Structures are given as C-alpha cells and as structure tokens.
Amino acid sequence: MNLPPLIQSFVLHFGEMGSRWGINRTVGQIYALLFVADRPLNADDLVDALGLSRGGVSMGLKELQSWNLVQLRHLPDDRRDHFVTPDDxxxxxxxxxxxxxxxxxxxxxxxxxxxxxxxxxxxxxxxxxxxxxxxxxxxxxxxxxxxxxxxxxxxxxxxxxxxxxxxxxxxxxxxxxxxxxxxxxxxxx
Amino acid sequence: MNLPPLIQSFVLHFGEMGSRWGINRTVGQIYALLFVADRPLNADDLVDALGLSRGGVSMGLKELQSWNLVQLRHLPDDRRDHFVTPDDxxxxxxxxxxxxxxxxxxxxxxxxxxxxxxxxxxxxxxxxxxxxxxxxxxxxxxxxxxxxxxxxxxxxxxxxxxxxxxxxxxxxxxxxxxxxxxxxxxxxx
DNA sequence: CGACTATTTCAATAATTATTGAAATATTGA
DNA sequence: TCAATATTTCAATAATTATTGAAATAGTCG
Structure with missing residues (x-):
C-alpha cells in the first residue's frame, strides 16, 4: 500500500470496519480511497495505491456500483473507467x-x-x-x-x-x- | 426443526437474513423463536425446536445477551436458564x-x-x-x-x-x- | 479488420467464520 | 460434600466467503 499516512489510516480503518458493515475489506478500502481522493481514480490507481489484485478491484467496483455508491466517470483523452463518490x-x-x-x-x-x-x-x-x-x-x-x-x-x-x-x-x-x-x-x- | 408452519417460516427467514444483518444463521433463528414464543424458552427448548447443537445454542444465547437483545429469566422450580425478548x-x-x-x-x-x-x-x-x-x-x-x-x-x-x-x-x-x-x-x- | 488496451470472469486457493459435540466447568439440592 | 444436572468451552471440521491471477472477453482506435 502506497498512500500518505492520513489517507492510509482512513483506508485501513474502513477496511477493518468493512466486515461489521456487511462489506469486505477490499470494498471498504476502495470506497474509502475514492471518498477522500481529490480526483477520479481508475482501476490501476486503486491497484497501485491499495496493493490489491486487478480482479479484486474490478469486483469491488462492481459491488460499489450495484450499491450506487460510486459513479463511473470518463476523463478526456483517457479511455479507462474512472470512479468518484458523490461530493455531498x-x-x-x-x-x-x-x-x-x-x-x-x-x-x-x-x-x-x-x-x-x-x-x-x-x-x-x-x-x-x-x-x-x-x-x-x-x-x-x-x-x-x-x-x-x-x-x-x-x-x-x-x-x-x-x-x-x-x-x-x-x-x-x-x-x-x-x-x-x-x-x-x-x-x- | 420441529415448529408450527407459521413460526417455522419466520424462524427460517430470520436465519437467512442473519448474514445480511451481521449475525449468523444460528443466532438469527434463536432470536426469531424467542421473539414469537409465548413463554420463556430454555436451551433444550431451542435445541429441540431448531435442531441446533447444544454448544451452538449456548454461544448464540451468549451473543444475544451481549447485544442486550434477550434477557435471562428464571422459572419457579426449574433451575435451567430461560430466555425472553422484551415485549415492547x-x-x-x-x-x-x-x-x-x-x-x-x-x-x-x-x-x-x-x-x-x-x-x-x-x-x-x-x-x-x-x-x-x-x-x-x-x-x-x-x-x-x-x-x-x-x-x-x-x-x-x-x-x-x-x-x-x-x-x-x-x-x-x-x-x-x-x-x-x-x-x-x-x-x- | 487487427493490434492494442481495458475490463471481467472464474477456477483455484487462502482466509475466515460457523457449527458440532465431547470434555470441562459450574451450579444446585440433598 | 456428592451426585445430578446445566452450561460453557474449545479443538476439530464443515461451510462460507474473500482473493488472486491468468485467461477470456470487450472495447477502442488507426
């Protein structure tokens, strides 16, 4: 995992709490990072930042989308899917x-x-x-x-x-x- | 499992929902039965009615007590622990x-x-x-x-x-x- | 179309959690 | 105290869930 300390603490906590909230660690960490990120992140960003597998990130994002907790976003001149959480x-x-x-x-x-x-x-x-x-x-x-x-x-x-x-x-x-x-x-x- | 059909349906549903609610099937079933029972039940009652193991019932009741969701109750001339949920x-x-x-x-x-x-x-x-x-x-x-x-x-x-x-x-x-x-x-x- | 990149699927396996049942412990009443 | 009964613990194992990573699929651009 490769994150600034403040963000890492938050992400790790969400991962740990995941099981109490009925989601798994992977999903908790992905959501936490998207929530605090100051820009849309793609699957590669998440793999690099969280040290998860490609497939795990794909499944995690799919689950978060099924909960309507993240939104797909496309950036100019980049055909990869990026994701954000609502600002509000x-x-x-x-x-x-x-x-x-x-x-x-x-x-x-x-x-x-x-x-x-x-x-x-x-x-x-x-x-x-x-x-x-x-x-x-x-x-x-x-x-x-x-x-x-x-x-x-x-x-x-x-x-x-x-x-x-x-x-x-x-x-x-x-x-x-x-x-x-x-x-x-x-x-x- | 040995229960009237109406109660059995309720108990089975609570068991199934257990995983979504962060409790396990055993705990869900025990709670459901205590909730609808018209008298305090002891561990034997639960074992007989739900077909669970002795140890499982003991652990389930312990967890429900830690949640303050069931109360211990003693009946006259019976030294076994009985349990109830609040009426309200x-x-x-x-x-x-x-x-x-x-x-x-x-x-x-x-x-x-x-x-x-x-x-x-x-x-x-x-x-x-x-x-x-x-x-x-x-x-x-x-x-x-x-x-x-x-x-x-x-x-x-x-x-x-x-x-x-x-x-x-x-x-x-x-x-x-x-x-x-x-x-x-x-x-x- | 075809090469390239992105994404998803899924079988294998790791990790976790649930469940049993027998042994240990605790409690009661004589 | 002892015998009887009630309850809990816990090691073993079953069942479930999470995770990986390679292969398959889908999508994009020239």
Missing part, C-alpha cells in the same frame, strides 16, 4: 439508507406481510402472529417516516435534525393546534 | 440502534477525531481531511439527533414519527417564532 455526504447517506433498506428490511416486510395472511392453528401461532404484526407495524411506521423526511431538501433535513428533541416543543404546540375538540381521551400517564 | 418492540428497536451504533459508528468516529488532529502534508491530504471532516460532522449531527429523540417516551416518539414530513410545517412556523429579527442572511438558494 448527504447524497451518500441517502443512498446508503435506501440500499440497506432494500437489502435488510424489504425482504422481511414481504415475508411478514405473507405470514399475516395465514390463519393460526393454535394459541402459540396466534401469539406469534401478533408479535409479527407488532414488528411489521413498527417497521412500517419507521420506513414511512423515512420515506417522508427523505423527500426534504438537505437544508431542511439538516434543520430538522439540528433541532433534535426540541422539535417536541413544536409537537406539543401542534397538539393544541390539531387537537379535535372533545376528541379521544388518552389512557396513559 | 420499541424497547427492542432502541437496543438495536444503540448496539449497532456502538459497534458500527463509534469506532469510526474515534478514528475520524484522531485524524482531524493531524496536520496535512500536501494538498491531497488536506482535501482528504476535509472529506473526513464532512463525514465526521454529518455523523455527529445524526447521532446527536438520535441521542436527543431517543430520550422521548415511546408514545411521543411514535407521535413524532407518525407526523412524518408534516413536521416541516411546524418547522416553518418555528422559523418565524425563533427567527432573530435582522438575523444572518443565508447564502444558498
């Missing part, structure tokens, strides 16, 4: 959430929806179905929330996040605004 | 987020903070450090937001999530409430 970290985060949802959540929701349609045969299955239903409804709420806020411009999203739990003050205020006069009473505290 | 799916979600943050985000933040302190030696390192800084600041914003809303009671949290992007209306309203008269002008669109 918020764009990257949105992609990451979307892709992880697609891989880690959607398949489970499909299964849960199917299992909800079945008729339980005994008390144990009925209880299990209730638990699955609770899981389904919770995930639905979370993903619907994300689908909603994801539509906001980044500037607005950052505002919203910066507000943190202070948003609750606004919520409490809203309660009064949107309250149905004589509406349902709450059972809790 | 929101408690489970909070645990999951906290533990994933601890394993998947905190180590990177530590590295990023260290790398921010270094002095770049050339333009490439300076650019890289800027990128790392952007990543650091974004993660900080997201985790600070979560640390904040995580303190809310579940009922309030669900309210907040149910509101989705409609919260922005409240935000726009708040802009006017908290605006500093003659305050700083924005540079963007």
């Amino acid at each position: 970290v918020w764009v990257i985060m949105r992609t990451l959430v979307e892709e992880r949802k697609k891989r880690e959540i959607d398949p489970t929701m499909t299964v849960l929806r199917e299992l909800m349609l079945q008729t339980p045969h005994d008390a144990a299955e009925a209880h299990a179905q209730g638990r699955m239903s609770a899981m389904h409804d919770q995930i639905e709420l979370l993903t619907a929330w994300y689908a909603d806020v994801q539509r906001l411009e980044t500037e607005r999203l950052v505002q919203l996040l910066s507000l943190g739990s202070r948003i609750v003050k606004a919520l409490e205020f809203k309660d009064r605004l949107f309250a149905v006069p004589g509406g349902k009473r709450e059972s809790g505290s | 799916v929101w408690v489970i979600m909070r645990t999951l987020v906290e533990e994933r943050k601890k394993r998947e985000i905190d180590p990177t933040m530590t590295v990023l903070r260290e790398l921010m302190l270094q002095t770049p030696h050339d333009a490439a390192e300076a650019h890289a450090q800027g990128r790392m800084s952007a990543m650091h600041d974004q993660i900080e914003l997201l985790t600070a937001w979560y640390a904040d809303v995580q303190r809310l009671e579940t009922e309030r949290l669900v309210q907040l999530l149910s509101l989705g992007s409609r919260i922005v209306k409240a935000l726009e309203f708040k802009d006017r409430l908290f605006a500093v008269p003659g305050g700083k002008r924005e540079s963007g669109s």
Whole structure:
C-alpha cells in the first residue's frame, strides 16, 4: 500500500470496519480511497495505491456500483473507467439508507406481510402472529417516516435534525393546534 | 426443526437474513423463536425446536445477551436458564440502534477525531481531511439527533414519527417564532 | 479488420467464520 | 460434600466467503 499516512489510516480503518458493515475489506478500502481522493481514480490507481489484485478491484467496483455508491466517470483523452463518490455526504447517506433498506428490511416486510395472511392453528401461532404484526407495524411506521423526511431538501433535513428533541416543543404546540375538540381521551400517564 | 408452519417460516427467514444483518444463521433463528414464543424458552427448548447443537445454542444465547437483545429469566422450580425478548418492540428497536451504533459508528468516529488532529502534508491530504471532516460532522449531527429523540417516551416518539414530513410545517412556523429579527442572511438558494 | 488496451470472469486457493459435540466447568439440592 | 444436572468451552471440521491471477472477453482506435 502506497498512500500518505492520513489517507492510509482512513483506508485501513474502513477496511477493518468493512466486515461489521456487511462489506469486505477490499470494498471498504476502495470506497474509502475514492471518498477522500481529490480526483477520479481508475482501476490501476486503486491497484497501485491499495496493493490489491486487478480482479479484486474490478469486483469491488462492481459491488460499489450495484450499491450506487460510486459513479463511473470518463476523463478526456483517457479511455479507462474512472470512479468518484458523490461530493455531498448527504447524497451518500441517502443512498446508503435506501440500499440497506432494500437489502435488510424489504425482504422481511414481504415475508411478514405473507405470514399475516395465514390463519393460526393454535394459541402459540396466534401469539406469534401478533408479535409479527407488532414488528411489521413498527417497521412500517419507521420506513414511512423515512420515506417522508427523505423527500426534504438537505437544508431542511439538516434543520430538522439540528433541532433534535426540541422539535417536541413544536409537537406539543401542534397538539393544541390539531387537537379535535372533545376528541379521544388518552389512557396513559 | 420441529415448529408450527407459521413460526417455522419466520424462524427460517430470520436465519437467512442473519448474514445480511451481521449475525449468523444460528443466532438469527434463536432470536426469531424467542421473539414469537409465548413463554420463556430454555436451551433444550431451542435445541429441540431448531435442531441446533447444544454448544451452538449456548454461544448464540451468549451473543444475544451481549447485544442486550434477550434477557435471562428464571422459572419457579426449574433451575435451567430461560430466555425472553422484551415485549415492547420499541424497547427492542432502541437496543438495536444503540448496539449497532456502538459497534458500527463509534469506532469510526474515534478514528475520524484522531485524524482531524493531524496536520496535512500536501494538498491531497488536506482535501482528504476535509472529506473526513464532512463525514465526521454529518455523523455527529445524526447521532446527536438520535441521542436527543431517543430520550422521548415511546408514545411521543411514535407521535413524532407518525407526523412524518408534516413536521416541516411546524418547522416553518418555528422559523418565524425563533427567527432573530435582522438575523444572518443565508447564502444558498 | 487487427493490434492494442481495458475490463471481467472464474477456477483455484487462502482466509475466515460457523457449527458440532465431547470434555470441562459450574451450579444446585440433598 | 456428592451426585445430578446445566452450561460453557474449545479443538476439530464443515461451510462460507474473500482473493488472486491468468485467461477470456470487450472495447477502442488507426
């Protein structure tokens, strides 16, 4: 590996964390280097900088492309493929959430929806179905929330996040605004 | 494996998804069964129901305990350890987020903070450090937001999530409430 | 087309991770 | 304490996943 120390530390860390993030070391290192690079890099650059094999870089780039985490870029008078990550970290985060949802959540929701349609045969299955239903409804709420806020411009999203739990003050205020006069009473505290 | 069909489908799915979620099949299956079970289960129950080895169940339960995803429970007149998951799916979600943050985000933040302190030696390192800084600041914003809303009671949290992007209306309203008269002008669109 | 360069594929193998099951250890109750 | 039972550990091995590098394929330009 042939990199300035600051960049090398970052790249090595991403490689190590790869396994916790569900990607392998190679992919983690490639992504890290593309993220911090100040110009588009080609496969040769990555092979030289990271000391990986040709094939490994090709496969790694293919995987990163399937995640929409890197973009193909062509440079004038150079027919090799070059790659970049988006400049905007918020764009990257949105992609990451979307892709992880697609891989880690959607398949489970499909299964849960199917299992909800079945008729339980005994008390144990009925209880299990209730638990699955609770899981389904919770995930639905979370993903619907994300689908909603994801539509906001980044500037607005950052505002919203910066507000943190202070948003609750606004919520409490809203309660009064949107309250149905004589509406349902709450059972809790 | 000896389970009612509804529960078996759920358990098998969790086993398959395990690898995408960073846990193994055994752990996924054990967790799934505990989640839908209508009573605390012991290691024998899990061995019988899932057809796993004794040692495998022991290790799986240990891992789930290290994630705080299952709780040890003792039944009267039975000295075997039994296990349950929390009844409340929101408690489970909070645990999951906290533990994933601890394993998947905190180590990177530590590295990023260290790398921010270094002095770049050339333009490439300076650019890289800027990128790392952007990543650091974004993660900080997201985790600070979560640390904040995580303190809310579940009922309030669900309210907040149910509101989705409609919260922005409240935000726009708040802009006017908290605006500093003659305050700083924005540079963007 | 044909020479050249870039990229991908894939079989071989290295490395890692998961799983078993028997032995060791720990715990309980008499 | 001892016998019985419960739990954990861990060496062996199975299974999976990562990685290489050479060959095949695809693409480009004269």
